[in-house]
Amino acid sequence: MMGRAKALGLRGTDALLNWRGYTGRDLELARRSIRDWARARLGRSFMRGSVAGLAVVIPQVGRAELIPVEAPLPRFGQITVEILISAISPGTERAQWLRRPNAQPTLPFYPGYSGAGRVLAVGKGVTGIAEGDLVAIPRIAHASVATVPAKWALRIPEGVPTDQAALVYLAMISGYGVRRSGIVGGESVCIIGAGPIGALAARLARAAGAGDMTIVARTRRHEGLASVVGADFRLAGQGLADRAADIVIEATGDPDAIGAAIAAARDDGTIVLLGSPRGISNAVPIVELKRRRLRLVGAHISALAVEAKRGGGDPFAELGKIFLDGLRTGAIRADDLAGEAVDPREIGLMYRRLAEGSLDSAYLDWSRISRAERAQRRGFLAAPRLPRMTSSVQRQASPAVPTIPQPLRFAVVGCGDIGLSNARAISRSSNAELVIVHDSVPALAEAVANRQGGTVVPTLEQALDKNLVDAVFLSVPHDLHASMIAEAADRGLHILIEKPLAVDMPSAEAAVHAAKAAGVALSVCFPYRYEAAPAAAIELVRGGALGELRGASVTFHADKPQSYWHGGFSGRSTSDWRMSAERSGGGVMIMNMTHFIDLLRHISGSEIAEVFAVAEVRPGQEVEDQIAVTARFDGGAVGTLVGSASSRGIPQSRIEIWGEHGTVELGAKSRIYTERALSGLLTARWNELPGEEIDVRRIFVERFAAAVLEGREPDVSARDGLAVQAFVDAVYRSVASGRPEAVAPVSRSA
Amino acid sequence: MNAPDILAALPDASGRIEIVGEGPLADELRTRLGDRAQPHPDAPPSAVIETTGATAAIVSALRRVEDLGTVVLAGPHASKTVALDLYSDVHVRGLTIIGVR
Numbered sequence: 001m002m003g004r005a006k007a008l009g010l011r012g013t014d015a016l017l018n019w020r021g022y023t024g025r026d027l028e029l030a031r032r033s034i035r036d037w038a039r040a041r042l043g044r045s046f047m048r049g050s051v052a053g054l055a056v057v058i059p060q061v062g063r064a065e066l067i068p069v070e071a072p073l074p075r076f077g078q079i080t081v082e083i084l085i086s087a088i089s090p091g092t093e094r095a096q097w098l099r100r101p102n103a104q105p106t107l108p109f110y111p112g113y114s115g116a117g118r119v120l121a122v123g124k125g126v127t128g129i130a131e132g133d134l135v136a137i138p139r140i141a142h143a144s145v146a147t148v149p150a151k152w153a154l155r156i157p158e159g160v161p162t163d164q165a166a167l168v169y170l171a172m173i174s175g176y177g178v179r180r181s182g183i184v185g186g187e188s189v190c191i192i193g194a195g196p197i198g199a200l201a202a203r204l205a206r207a208a209g210a211g212d213m214t215i216v217a218r219t220r221r222h223e224g225l226a227s228v229v230g231a232d233f234r235l236a237g238q239g240l241a242d243r244a245a246d247i248v249i250e251a252t253g254d255p256d257a258i259g260a261a262i263a264a265a266r267d268d269g270t271i272v273l274l275g276s277p278r279g280i281s282n283a284v285p286i287v288e289l290k291r292r293r294l295r296l297v298g299a300h301i302s303a304l305a306v307e308a309k310r311g312g313g314d315p316f317a318e319l320g321k322i323f324l325d326g327l328r329t330g331a332i333r334a335d336d337l338a339g340e341a342v343d344p345r346e347i348g349l350m351y352r353r354l355a356e357g358s359l360d361s362a363y364l365d366w367s368r369i370s371r372a373e374r375a376q377r378r379g380f381l382a383a384p385r386l387p388r389m390t391s392s393v394q395r396q397a398s399p400a401v402p403t404i405p406q407p408l409r410f411a412v413v414g415c416g417d418i419g420l421s422n423a424r425a426i427s428r429s430s431n432a433e434l435v436i437v438h439d440s441v442p443a444l445a446e447a448v449a450n451r452q453g454g455t456v457v458p459t460l461e462q463a464l465d466k467n468l469v470d471a472v473f474l475s476v477p478h479d480l481h482a483s484m485i486a487e488a489a490d491r492g493l494h495i496l497i498e499k500p501l502a503v504d505m506p507s508a509e510a511a512v513h514a515a516k517a518a519g520v521a522l523s524v525c526f527p528y529r530y531e532a533a534p535a536a537a538i539e540l541v542r543g544g545a546l547g548e549l550r551g552a553s554v555t556f557h558a559d560k561p562q563s564y565w566h567g568g569f570s571g572r573s574t575s576d577w578r579m580s581a582e583r584s585g586g587g588v589m590i591m592n593m594t595h596f597i598d599l600l601r602h603i604s605g606s607e608i609a610e611v612f613a614v615a616e617v618r619p620g621q622e623v624e625d626q627i628a629v630t631a632r633f634d635g636g637a638v639g640t641l642v643g644s645a646s647s648r649g650i651p652q653s654r655i656e657i658w659g660e661h662g663t664v665e666l667g668a669k670s671r672i673y674t675e676r677a678l679s680g681l682l683t684a685r686w687n688e689l690p691g692e693e694i695d696v697r698r699i700f701v702e703r704f705a706a707a708v709l710e711g712r713e714p715d716v717s718a719r720d721g722l723a724v725q726a727f728v729d730a731v732y733r734s735v736a737s738g739r740p741e742a743v744a745p746v747s748r749s750a
Numbered sequence: 751m752n753a754p755d756i757l758a759a760l761p762d763a764s765g766r767i768e769i770v771g772e773g774p775l776a777d778e779l780r781t782r783l784g785d786r787a788q789p790h791p792d793a794p795p796s797a798v799i800e801t802t803g804a805t806a807a808i809v810s811a812l813r814r815v816e817d818l819g820t821v822v823l824a825g826p827h828a829s830k831t832v833a834l835d836l837y838s839d840v841h842v843r844g845l846t847i848i849g850v851r
Contacts, residue, residue, distance in 0.1 A: 101837075102837045102838070180844070255836065255837075258836060273836060273840060273841045276837055276841055276842075277836045277837045277841065278837070279837075280833055280834070280835050281833065281834050281835075281836045282831075282833045283831040283832075283833070284831055284832050284833070284834045284836070285830060285831050286808070286823065286827055286829075286830070286831060286832045286849075287827045287829075287830045287831070288830075288849075289823060289847065289849035290823050290827060290849035290850065290851050291849070291851055292849065293759075293848075293849050293850055293851060294848075294849050295846060295847070295848050295849075296840065296846065296847040296848075296849075297844075297845075297846045298836070298840035298841040298842070298843060298844050298845045298846070299841070299844060300841045300842045300843075300844060302842055302844075303817065303818055303842070303843060303844025304844075306817045306818055306844065307818065307844075310818075
């Protein structure tokens with residue numbers, strides 16, 4: 001019966017999630033979020049009271065995340081602690097993440113060792129600890145809240161920093177190793193391994209009266225650890241037979257380090273096995289153990305639990321006190337051991353860095369997450385926190401435009417389809433004014449003026465009258481771009497040019513040069529930067545959502561009607577220029593995909609350095625109908641761009657950009673995934689980007705007008721236009737040569 | 751390698767000790783230890799003195815001795831090195847291996 005109810009419930013949940021847009025892997029993750037949430041909330045209903053928090057879980061191989069948990073209010077002998085810091089045990093946690101031998105916990109797994117925090121509540125029968133006390137707690141999971149036996153907790157002495165006190169369990173582990181060595185004052189000690197366990201063992205051995213000391217590590221990076229305790233430093237692999245140490249502490253976790261450890265000991269000496277060997281030791285020098293009457297002692301902390309059970313007392317607390325008192329008096333230093341503070345939301349990234357060796361030691365700083373977010377308590381029936389499929393990313397409002405007394409006065413030249421759109425954008429702008437309209441076909445100009453205002457003038461010369469207008473928006477066939485830009489620049493007008501900048505690279509360079517020489521602003525109409533999803537993506541990428549760029553893919557699919565080639569999409573203006581390679585400069589690449597090249601450059605912040613392209617020109621045509629480009633970015637990232645002017649079905653386009661930390665997708669569905677903790681995003685989940693309609697051409701005009709009026713460079717600079725042109729130029733050169741071609745770098749001064 | 755030295759190397763005098771091997775050294779150790787060397791079906795020994803030197807016997811001794819126990823290597827050894835799972839068979843259980851000659 002229960003099984004049936006559960007099955008129905010699950011099916012209902014799936015249906016709901018499907019309806020909300022979750023499918024495939026997203027569905028799986030959302031399902032898990034609901035289950036974790038339900039488990040925490042259900043658990044709470046069995047408690048007389050609880051504190052909500054977050055805990056780290058490894059639900060599957062290679063993935064770590066935070067889930068909601070409830071810590072019950074303390075019962076007899078217990079305390080509830082708001083954890084501020086949880087220490088990472090680099091060796092063990094790295095081994096568990098990589099699923100090394102002896103380190104393959106059953107999943108889901110809740111990692112964690114040691115932490116420190118503030119006491120929130122104290123149960124009956126607890127003495128010596130009060131609400132508000134700072135305590136160090138061994139054996140706790142990585143979580144923002146925990147209810148534990150009060151006897152586990154050790155009060156942190158005044159003046160001891162929390163991040164150091166949080167190492168308490170690691171210090172117990174190392175302290176147990178030192179204790180098992182049976183060290184007496186003046187004995188020489190050799191410590192192999194310079195992770196936190198080895199480093200703490202060295203400090204505790206020093207505090208216990210060790211004499212000469214040697215620290216052995218794999219890299220010179222750890223040399224400082226030796227000087228802290230006045231020890232000699234030795235690089236691993238250099239031989240240790242001359243050490244003749246009374247005591248050797250093996251703290252590497254490397255099963256093959258036992259040979260070096262034995263070599264470092266004097267005859268009749270003691271070797272303590274403190275690091276957990278991850279694998280079989282294939283060559284334990286057994287004869288040497290005998291011949292030199294050595295003692296090999298295993299000192300895993302679980303053996304201390306056996307000792308405690310047999311001998312009574314609290315040996316854990318004793319070891320913890322030695323450490324905390326040592327920190328208080330300065331006999332033990334740990335300021336260099338806590339490592340890097342990590343936002344717990346970035347736990348997945350932390351494990352990856354630990355595994356790849358780019359992070360030595362670290363701790364989770366729970367205070368990086370606000371109390372409200374840690375608690376996430378919104379009533380029993382409130383929904384679990386899922387990435388919203390509507391607008392989890394705060395929509396970026398249209399960029400503010402200052403109101404100005406004098407709007408920028410525009411002429412529109414070229415009144416075809418796109419000229420009409422551009423005229424409309426100007427007349428809707430708050431800081432621009434449509435004053436003059438011109439087209440070589442007067443009827444087209446009349447139609448625009450009738451709809452959007454402005455006075456029709458019969459000649460280009462009259463349109464570019466500096467006394468009447470400040471700027472011109474050119475929407476003419478590509479082959480006219482450069483000469484008209486030069487003419488407008490000559491007249492001292494600021495210029496908006498419908499993309500592309502020009503028909504080819506030499507004319508684009510000439511156009512930019514002309515504008516620069518005249519000191520006028522020149523901007524290419526790439527307005528899609530202002531669409532809601534790309535704008536949000538740009539902001540998030542600037543905030544580090546992707547990290548270093550790794551790759552990108554662009555797909556553009558259009559199904560252009562045959563009439564397009566003779567009169568554009570509407571047929572208002574009859575002209576065959578789009579069919580002519582000489583007049584248009586090319587097909588789908590220069591005509592349509594330039595928008596995506598601009599977005600790709602702008603979002604990724606990277607330039608494409610080299611391309612290899614193939615294209616299909618249909619029989620009887622001059623310009624390409626299909627094109628495919630393989631690209632290499634400056635920093636080594638790779639990309640592909642595929643475009644089609646005749647793919648049947650609903651036109652669609654899609655951009656994917658991915659980097660070391662995340663992926664962004666823009667298209668019919670726009671979303672972002674990042675392992676970084678960024679405001680407004682769920683970490684390590686897909687987050688839908690906003691998708692509402694924005695009048696991007698109007699914003700483009702307004703931003704341009706504002707830039708001109710404030711005397712700064714437009715958002716889309718002439719350099720941007722030239723960089724896109726350089727890309728297109730390299731693509732067409734590659735199509736012609738059949739070889740990879742370099743994209744001409746666009747200089748900063750352009 | 752003599753019996754008194756071996757017994758002196760053991761950490762303390764309490765607990766049951768198991769002798770592995772049938773040679774004269776094993777015999778002498780058994781004689782000296784008396785009741786403490788008597789096998790017990792339920793309780794694992796707190797120490798094992800291994801006199802055969804066989805790798806399998808060493809591994810078996812490590813697995814038989816109680817947690818925190820001691821294994822004394824008192825046998826002749828043919829190979830210079832052996833392969834051991836030091837994590838499960840020594841580290842986690844807090845065992846001590848003592849070499850004597």
